[in-house]
């Protein structure tokens with residue numbers, strides 16, 4: 001081939017230039033030949049390191065034609081023979097579009113499209129997490145996954161807002177958990193009764209809402225926490241208080257242990273609407289949209305100030321969550337769903 005190139009160039013190139021051209025044309029051949037001679041002549045016709053293989057012939061042809069291509073796949077065995085400056089790429093290199101489709105990146109995007117937003121958040125963090133994302137791929141599909149959310153209201157009962165919220169929940173046919181303050185429950189026992197009668201849970205939010213309660217003595221904690229549980233159970237005989245939420249969510253391991261000894265689960269929240277700051281209905285809804293995942297526990301308030309925005313937000317939020325496929329449950333079910341997403345549940349979604 002080299003000879004023919006030189007010959008056919010005779011008419012157009014002077015002799016000096018033709019001689020100068022020879023090393024340029026011969027170099028790739030010499031290189032390819034020396035490469036072949038260092039490789040094992042073993043027999044697999046498809047092996048890229050077999051000098052007789054189809055692939056090898058393709059590579060030599062590419063070298064001669066000057067087309068940039070790879071030499072060898074990067075393995076410790078052939079790194080010794082291949083030029084270290086040559087980057088290994090696939091022999092039959094797919095188009096950019098195809099290659100993108102085949103990568104894990106697009107696979108993860110596909111998973112996220114299927115509705116697991118937690119996967120999306122995790123995959124942004126890096127390689128380790130993206131492995132996790134691949135691991136959950138088959139189990140989670142938007143159509144099959146049952147999504148759970150728990151609505152919770154703190155600091156009531158309140159004679160103005162609690163009845164309005166109860167009426168709205170009844171109209172929508174959903175249930176919630178009311179973390180009541182003991183001193184409020186004492187003032188409005190009929191509201192505590194109403195909450196239970198409507199099928200909601202009444203839970204313990206201490207007697208006086210001391211945000212530093214976990215720092216107090218055991219006797220004080222008992223008075224505040226166990227005192228409220230006992231009070232609720234006396235207002236509504238036959239009911240059992242299952243949940244406790246510390247004021248402002250402040251608690252330590254010791255208080256948590258005490259609460260468990262008194263037969264309650266300590267529950268915080270995963271979505272803080274900050275409705276008590278009255279940020280506006282749109283902001284409350286945006287916060288929920290941004291923070292809510294399957295198994296979410298939404299924190300709102302039915303007391304402690306003007307709750308008009310809370311109620312207005314709820315009127316939009318409940319239908320929206322229903323539309324998004326959420327079932328309204330109590331905190332235990334929500335927490336369980338968060339640990340292990342439920343596919344095609346067949347219970348009534350309440351606990």
Ligand SMILES: [Zn+2]
Nearest residue numbers: 154155247248
């Ligand atoms: Zn509170």
